[in-house]
Amino acid sequence: MNSQGFVQLPEGAVVAFQEYGVPNGVPxxxxxxxxxxxxxxxxxxxxARDLGIRIIxxxxxxxxxxxxxxDRKLSDWxxxxxxxxxxxxxxEFRILAISGGAxxxxxxxxxxxxxxxxxxxxxxxxxxAELVAGEGLLPLYxxxxxxxxxRPRLLRRLFHLVRPVLSLxxxxxxxxxxxxxLMLRQCDAExxxxxxxxxxxxxSQRRAWRSSAEGVMADAQIYAQPWGFAIEDVPxxxxxxxxxxxxxxxxxxxEQVAKRLPNCKAxxxxxxxxxxxxxxxxxxxxxxxxxxxxxxxxxxx
Numbered sequence: 001m002n003s004q005g006f007v008q009l010p011e012g013a014v015v016a017f018q019e020y021g022v023p024n025g026v027p028x029x030x031x032x033x034x035x036x037x038x039x040x041x042x043x044x045x046x047x048a049r050d051l052g053i054r055i056i057x058x059x060x061x062x063x064x065x066x067x068x069x070x071d072r073k074l075s076d077w078x079x080x081x082x083x084x085x086x087x088x089x090x091x092e093f094r095i096l097a098i099s100g101g102a103x104x105x106x107x108x109x110x111x112x113x114x115x116x117x118x119x120x121x122x123x124x125x126x127x128x129a130e131l132v133a134g135e136g137l138l139p140l141y142x143x144x145x146x147x148x149x150x151r152p153r154l155l156r157r158l159f160h161l162v163r164p165v166l167s168l169x170x171x172x173x174x175x176x177x178x179x180x181x182l183m184l185r186q187c188d189a190e191x192x193x194x195x196x197x198x199x200x201x202x203x204s205q206r207r208a209w210r211s212s213a214e215g216v217m218a219d220a221q222i223y224a225q226p227w228g229f230a231i232e233d234v235p236x237x238x239x240x241x242x243x244x245x246x247x248x249x250x251x252x253x254x255e256q257v258a259k260r261l262p263n264c265k266a267x268x269x270x271x272x273x274x275x276x277x278x279x280x281x282x283x284x285x286x287x288x289x290x291x292x293x294x295x296x297x298x299x300x301x
Contacts, residue, residue: 002045006065007087015080016065020055021048026290027093029081029108030057031101034125034223035166035216037064037207040098042200047283053290055096058084060104062215064207072218075228077104078111085115094289095119098278099248100219103127103227109236110229120239120289123246123274126253129226136250148224156217163213167206184273185245191276201275231260238264239288241281243272 003019018038021028025048032040041057048055058080062068069076085093094117097105102124109116128134134142147155170178175198179189192198208216238261242254251268258266269277278285 004065007084009080009083013061013067013069014065015061015067015084016059017084018057020045020057021051021053023054025052025054027054027056027085027088027090028286028289029085029093029095029105030055031095031097031104032057032060032204033098034100034219035208036100036201036204037211038204039207040200040204042204043098043197043278043282044096044286047286050283051286051290053286056084056088056090056093060215060219062212062218064211064215066215068212068215068218070218072222073228074103074107074222074225075111078108081108082112091115092117096122096286096289097124098122099274100125100223103222106231106234107227107229109234109238113235116236118237118239118289119234120241120285122241122278122285123243123249124240124254124257125223126249126257127227127231128223136253138248141248144220145224148221156213159213159217159220163209163216166209169203169206184275185247187243187245187271188273188275191273191279194279197275197279231257232262234261234263236263239285240264240266241269241277241285242266243269243274243277245271245273246277248274 005017007015009015016038018041020041021044030041030044032038038057038059041055044055059066061072092115095105095108097119102121105119105121109119128145131137134145144155179192192201240254240258242251244251258264269281272280
C-alpha cells in the first residue's frame, strides 16, 4: 500500500500524509527526520507488509504538502496527530521516529499516554537546548545551533540560499561522488548504495526543500528550543535504537537519554551509523515495536 491523503485542521491548515504497509494492519505513526518528509517511510514499506503493519507518515507543518504554521511549537504537534488518527478511525497506535522525529514522538507520548502504546526511537535527536556547546553533535549541527543562538537572521538567509541546490535531484551517475563528498561512515555509505534506500532518504529531503526554506527552518528551530517537558516525563515504553558509529548524534548522547527514560529498552548496535541502522535493521525494529511485553502480537486497532 502507498496511498496519499490530506486532512484539514480546525484552523484551516492542511496536513498531508502517506500510508505504507497494509491498510488493516497494526497502526504505527511514522515521524520523519530532518530535513525530510513523509516519504522517508518508504524504508518501512516492505517489512511493514510482511509484518502486517499499517504505517501512517505525516508531513510536518511547512514540509511538502502540509501548510506552514508560523511560530509553531513542539507542543502543537500532538493535536495534529490526534486529528489524523481520529480522521482515520485509529484508537491506539505506536510510533516509530527516526533521527529528528524523536522529539515529536516523545511529545505525542507525553500528551496522549492513553493512546500511544509504545514508541521506537532510531538514531534519535536528543534535547539540544540542554547542550551547552553542542557536544556530541555532528559539526554541521553544532554550527547551526550556535548560529541560531547568536545570529538567527543569518541562518535563515543561508537556508534560503542553499534551497535551490538542495532541491535538485542529482543524476544517478553522480551518486557515488555525492556519497564520497558527504564523508559518511563506511557502514552508512555501503547501505546508501542500495538504490531504494538512497531514494527513500534523499528524495524525502528534496521534497522538504522543494516546498519552502521557511518550512525546513521552522522544523529546525524546534530542535534548538526547550521541548516543554522533561525526558523523564515520557510515560510509555520506549525502544531506543542507536548505532555506535552514529556521527549525527553520538552514542554517548543516546546512552544519557536512555538512562533518563522511565521505561526504556535500549539497543546500541555495532557497525551501525545514522543511515545504516534504519536501512539494515528496519524489520527487526518494527517487529520489536509491535510485540507486547509478553511477546505476543497485538490486536489491530
